[in-house]
Amino acid sequence: MGSRELRLGLLGRTLLFPDERPFCLACGRRPLATRIASFTDVEFADRETSGVNTLLNFVHPVLGWANRERMVSFKIDAPVCWIHFLRGRVVDLAMIALFVLALVLLLVLSIQGVIPRRPGELGAALKAGLVAFLILGAWFAYRFRSKRAILPCQGRRESRDRVVLLYEGEAPGTK
Ligand SMILES: [Zn+2]
Known part of the structure; x- marks a missing residue:
C-alpha cells in the first residue's frame, strides 16, 4: 500500500x-x-x-x-x-504552428502580388486586416496558452x- x-x-x-x-x-x-x-x-x-x-x-x-x-x-x-x-504542450505547439503558417501565407501572398503593392484602398485594407489577424492570433495564443498544473x-x-x-x-x- x-x-x-x-x-x-x-x-x-x-x-x-x-x-x-x-x-x-x-x-x-x-x-x-x-x-x-x-x-x-x-x-x-x-x-x-x-x-x-x-x-x-x-x-x-x-x-x-x-x-x-x-x-x-x-x-x-x-x-x-x-x-x-x-x-x-501539444496545444501550445499547435498554436505556434498555426501562427507560423499564417505568417508564411501572408508572405507568400505578398510576394506573389495577390495583395496589391501599390497603396490602393482595397489592398491597404486587406493588408491591415491580415496584420491585425496575426497580432490577434498571437494575443489569443498567449492569453489562452495552457496553464494546467x-x-x-x-x-x-x-x-x-x-x-x-x-x-x-x-x-x-x-x-
Ligand atoms: Zn509521467
Whole structure:
C-alpha cells in the first residue's frame, strides 16, 4: 500500500531522490527530462518569517511583506516521463504552428502580388486586416496558452531542504 505523501530532499530547485533514482512525479515512470513546477506554501512563509518579521514590521510593514512574499512560492525541477513532458504542450505547439503558417501565407501572398503593392484602398485594407489577424492570433495564443498544473499534487515545504508532495491518490514511487 502506497502513501499519499512523497517526501524529497530539496537543494535549490533540484530534488533529491532516495537512492538517487528519480522518477516521473506524475506517474512514476522513468523520467525523460525535467519541467519547472511552482507551488505556493503560505504556511511555510509564515513560519519561516515570523521571527524576523516582528522586527521588520516594526521598522516598516512593507519590509515584512516583502520578506514573506519571497518565501510564499517556490519552484522545483520536477522529473517527468515523456508523456507528462509533452502533456499540456501539444496545444501550445499547435498554436505556434498555426501562427507560423499564417505568417508564411501572408508572405507568400505578398510576394506573389495577390495583395496589391501599390497603396490602393482595397489592398491597404486587406493588408491591415491580415496584420491585425496575426497580432490577434498571437494575443489569443498567449492569453489562452495552457496553464494546467504539470503535477497532480500540491507542494509543501517542511523545511528549507525538505519538500512534501501531497497527492489525491497514491503517490508515485511509494509502493
Ligand atoms: Zn509521467
